[in-house]
Amino acid sequence: MRTVIFILQKEFRQIFRDKTMLPIIFIVPIVQLLILSYTATFEIKNTRLVVVDQDHSQGSRELVFHFESSSFFKIVARQQNYEQAAEWLKNGDADQLIVIGTDFGKAIETNQPTKVLLVTDAINGSAASLMSAYAQQVIQGFNKNILAKRVPFKTNKGNLTAEPLFWFNPKLDYITYMVPGILVLLVTIIGFFLSGMNIVKEKELGTIEQINVTPIKKWQFITGKLLPFWLIALFELVFGLGIAKVVFNIPFLGSFPLLLGVAAVYLLVVLAMGLLVSTITDTMQQSMFISWFFLVIFILMSGLFTPIESMPDWAQWFNKINPIAYFITINRMIMLKGSGFSDFAGLFYALAGYAALMLVLAVNRYKKVV
């Protein structure tokens, strides 16, 4: 144990003597939380709409007015024919076109079914389906309005409407959803990289050779190497939660000690993985690339940006070995739902098993020979 304390003392001295470390520890979380939370959103506002009204009837003007008054749409141009309007879409100056044909007003007046053409720039598929859905909502609103005017007594009867209630995030606030996930990213990136660079740095400098001729024990060395980053990453989590509370006023319904406990176990997985990378590589550059390779895959598949449920089966299976997916799920449950331990016990045990496995691998892979 005394040996571990000497290693810890040395590691902390080196970490805090490094002039880039303090900014990494304090600035990075602030920047990540502030920027990512505001920008990583799927909400579509201000869809740029081009209107082609070939009808100029009262009905068509009313429909256009519905779009005008929606906060989701901004009419950027009115064109006379489809070809001109299509140019706007091609040039990227508009996101959506609506074309109202010549017999639209007449059909409305005579209660005949009719159609409008809706063209959406679908380069970003999920944004396109959202824009299309918003446009259809506006059109439906218009429909209801017409019906109410034409047949005022029948409309409210026998009409099925759903009354939506949104739990855990009633205002559908994207920041509320993102921040717990971004907090996970924060501690993961810090933990993975710092531990991934650490032993390989000693290899590159040649100091590992000196360590290997000492009677130091493997577990002492690994503990001394992991503990500082474990503490720093836990500190990061608390620091990030503080920012989330102060800046975004993110709800924290669950138990704080419970979250710290889960994070403590989760970080063992991340740090041991980093350490494993560190033991199989010879230079910091190799370690960087391998760490990035795994982190990018883990992050993109973690369910931070896109729901895991809508991924293909193989991806959902892959996420069983993706530690980030576990912790994002648990973190959202604790922070936003106020879940207790029994709600995610299965996930937690899986994470704990994972941590044990990774530590065994990392300790075994580190050899005091050359």
Added chain:
Amino acid sequence: MKPVIEVENLVKKFGDFVANDSLSFSVFPGEIFGFLGANGAGKTTAIKILCGLSAPTSGKASVAGFDVYRQSEQIKKNIGYMSQKFSLYEDLTINENFQFYGGIYGLSRKVIRERTAALLSRLQFLDAKNEVLRNIPQGWKQKLAFSVAVMHQPKVVFLDEPTGGVDPITRRQFWELIYEQANQGTTIFVTTHYMDEAEYCGRVSIMVDGRIEALDTPEQLKKQFAVSSMNDVFVKLARAPK
């Protein structure tokens, strides 16, 4: 006197390549043993085996009474090591380096303080103990690395080209340190490419292509090869037809 290093028919192969071909020698307590050879002759491989960093392919070897196959961790407690690659921490101060290595070898904080002070005043470098190592000239760093390597008072110190890239004056001072340490009973096992340094050794072995081709005192070797300097002995051996 019982030898502190005993090697018998030691072989190390990497695939088909024989790095150490049946080495046999003994080193006695307090001796300064020069381990010479051209680049690639297999010196570093042998040192790594003796330090417990690498297992031999066959043969016997023991250091400080411990077997290299089974007791490499006990060996590590009883040896000091300084490699050709400088391996103290450049971002720590002199004092912090001593503290760290002393701690790893299980010395108490009090003992670490005392020995650090003693070793640094021997170097007349006590005033610089809070300097970060990065800012210290190369020659001084080597002397410091040597002091760290003997801090836990090992039975044997392995020095792998300790004076590489060091000016002649500092090399002399370095050898004075080595003598002083040997006089205290520490065995010195040193490799070098400087033949003037070979003259300072008690006995010298010369490796050629993985084998020990000569082993004796510098005087005897010069007599044996009928030359006037260790440099000529080395050139004769290294160039000799196989």
